[in-house]
Amino acid sequence: MHDFLFYGLAGLLVLSSLLVVILPNLLHGAISLIGSFFVTAALYILLQMEFVALAQIMVYIGGIVVFILIIILLTTRLGEESLAPGPGQKVWGLAISGALGGLIFYLVIDSIQPENVAMQADEEAGGLEQIGLRLLDTTSDGFIVPFEIVSVLLFISLVGAVVIARKDK
Amino acid sequence: MNDIAFPTTNAIGDLVRANFPASSAYIINGILGIAAVLITVALIPVFLVWMERKVAAHFQARLGPMRVGFHGTLQSVADGLKLLFKEVLKPAGADSFGFFLAPILPATASFLVMTIIPFDHHLQVTDLNGGVIYVIAISGLSVFGILLAGWSSNNKYSLLGAMRSGAQLISYEISLAIIMLLIVLVSGTASLREIVLSQQGTVLDWWIFKLPGLGLVAFIMYLISSTAELNRGPFDISEAESELTGGFTTEYSGISFSMFFLAEFVNMFVAGTLTTTFFLGGFLAPQIGLGTVDLLFDAVPGFVWFFLKTCFIIFLFMWFRWSFPRLRVDQLMELEWKVLLPINIIVLVLGAIFVAQGWILP
Numbered sequence: 001m002h003d004f005l006f007y008g009l010a011g012l013l014v015l016s017s018l019l020v021v022i023l024p025n026l027l028h029g030a031i032s033l034i035g036s037f038f039v040t041a042a043l044y045i046l047l048q049m050e051f052v053a054l055a056q057i058m059v060y061i062g063g064i065v066v067f068i069l070i071i072i073l074l075t076t077r078l079g080e081e082s083l084a085p086g087p088g089q090k091v092w093g094l095a096i097s098g099a100l101g102g103l104i105f106y107l108v109i110d111s112i113q114p115e116n117v118a119m120q121a122d123e124e125a126g127g128l129e130q131i132g133l134r135l136l137d138t139t140s141d142g143f144i145v146p147f148e149i150v151s152v153l154l155f156i157s158l159v160g161a162v163v164i165a166r167k168d169k
Numbered sequence: 170m171n172d173i174a175f176p177t178t179n180a181i182g183d184l185v186r187a188n189f190p191a192s193s194a195y196i197i198n199g200i201l202g203i204a205a206v207l208i209t210v211a212l213i214p215v216f217l218v219w220m221e222r223k224v225a226a227h228f229q230a231r232l233g234p235m236r237v238g239f240h241g242t243l244q245s246v247a248d249g250l251k252l253l254f255k256e257v258l259k260p261a262g263a264d265s266f267g268f269f270l271a272p273i274l275p276a277t278a279s280f281l282v283m284t285i286i287p288f289d290h291h292l293q294v295t296d297l298n299g300g301v302i303y304v305i306a307i308s309g310l311s312v313f314g315i316l317l318a319g320w321s322s323n324n325k326y327s328l329l330g331a332m333r334s335g336a337q338l339i340s341y342e343i344s345l346a347i348i349m350l351l352i353v354l355v356s357g358t359a360s361l362r363e364i365v366l367s368q369q370g371t372v373l374d375w376w377i378f379k380l381p382g383l384g385l386v387a388f389i390m391y392l393i394s395s396t397a398e399l400n401r402g403p404f405d406i407s408e409a410e411s412e413l414t415g416g417f418t419t420e421y422s423g424i425s426f427s428m429f430f431l432a433e434f435v436n437m438f439v440a441g442t443l444t445t446t447f448f449l450g451g452f453l454a455p456q457i458g459l460g461t462v463d464l465l466f467d468a469v470p471g472f473v474w475f476f477l478k479t480c481f482i483i484f485l486f487m488w489f490r491w492s493f494p495r496l497r498v499d500q501l502m503e504l505e506w507k508v509l510l511p512i513n514i515i516v517l518v519l520g521a522i523f524v525a526q527g528w529i530l531p
Binding site: 025027028031034050051054055057058061062063065066069070073074127128129158159161162165166 | 302305306307313328331335342343506510511
């Protein structure tokens with residue numbers, strides 16, 4: 001059952017990711033990007049990483065794709081032929097993506113060892129509480145310093161937005 | 170302890186589990202739960218449209234719909250049927266894919282959020298540990314429907330309305346998320362069921378009153394931000410009919426339009442249920458500390474209290490809509506970025522101090 005689900009989702013993921021680059025209309029590409037992010041989230045849920053899946057939807061779909069969409073909507077000449085790549089660009093694109101794909105494939109094949117095969121996580125490993133405790137752990141195992149730096153950065157950006165909005169009076 | 174006082178299983182689920190093997194009972198119960206939520210999604214707008222028209226009418230000293238059924242109760246059924254049979258028109262040059270995909274998205278988002286709402290301690294399809302994160306993540310989806318509808322209609326009014334609405338939804342989402350974060354902070358959990366159970370006790374133990382003063386401020390902030398997030402008056406600039414004819418729904422007709430209409434009312438219901446869950450004790454009975462009254466209130470099932478509280482919040486939304494004049498676009502943005510956001514940040518920091526000092530019992 002899980003294998004079946006995995007291959008179905010993986011096929012959908014490949015299909016929607018391909019559509020992102022192939023579709024001539026930018027907006028349609030952005031919509032299939034939403035689809036591909038959703039399928040990725042579903043894969044995370046299959047791996048019992050509920051929090052990562054939710055974060056994926058919140059950050060990528062709720063944040064990044066919305067901004068991509070707004071930028072696309074503000075662009076003129078949407079979906080016209082001139083946006084399609086020329087023959088020279090196609091050759092270069094194929095070469096670069098082929099090289100990158102080959103490298104990733106090689107590294108993945110190389111790293112498949114019996115001890116690296118993913119195992120079922122124990123009940124709460126991906127849970128909210130466990131992640132929170134781990135983030136706030138002050139021992140060498142924890143992530144307290146990066147966590148604090150990131151939260152200060154985010155807080156500064158929030159306050160900065162308010163300050164910028166207030167300035168033009 | 171909470172699981173004994175508030176069991177998670179209900180009679181129908183037990184019946185299925187008793188008659189089927191465990192693995193198929195699991196699937197059957199899931200399907201039954203989702204079907205129940207779907208039926209709720211389909212029926213809630215029928216009631217809310219009637220309620221909206223009645224409330225609006227009485228605010229304007231009219232009677233509202235009176236002819237179809239008792240006091241017009243069947244009016245929205247008749248209107249809904251009429252909308253279903255109307256022709257769906259697509260403007261020339263519109264993008265078919267986006268045009269027909271867009272109406273589905275907002276309704277889907279509100280349906281997905283409804284699946285984790287605790288209508289009662291045993292009436293919840295599933296309880297996620299990260300329920301609040303799920304709510305924030307999924308409710309971001311409805312903005313796609315609006316942006317897509319505006320762009321693919323190939324109409325300048327639609328596009329303008331969609332862009333306004335997109336900016337509005339993204340801005341007010343920040344305020345909503347901060348208030349949700351405050352509730353997560355004080356209740357110590359992100360699961361909606363646990364948030365409700367953290368408010369056990371008398372009325373004064375609900376989060377709206379439990380935090381001295383802070384809860385009330387947070388509640389008002391949450392109400393304002395939800396109203397804006399719902400695109401309802403006084404924040405309905407995305408479909409301001411005097412400026413934009415109909416905003417992003419200008420080119421929609423028939424069933425496509427009614428999907429947007431349905432989503433608007435289901436969204437209002439979802440916002441009401443979330444407010445009830447976060448601030449008004451969810452399915453808990455309002456106990457006021459008098460022995461007999463409390464016993465009487467406790468005898469009423471939890472979902473009745475839940476729906477009563479939700480209806481009260483929805484009534485507040487309608488009250489806002491028919492009392493305040495519409496804001497201008499710049500006023501709307503000013504309100505969020507210069508007023509609500511600073512206040513919300515201060516409220517969140519104060520809440521953190523309360524928790525760190527141990528002034529709030531977990």
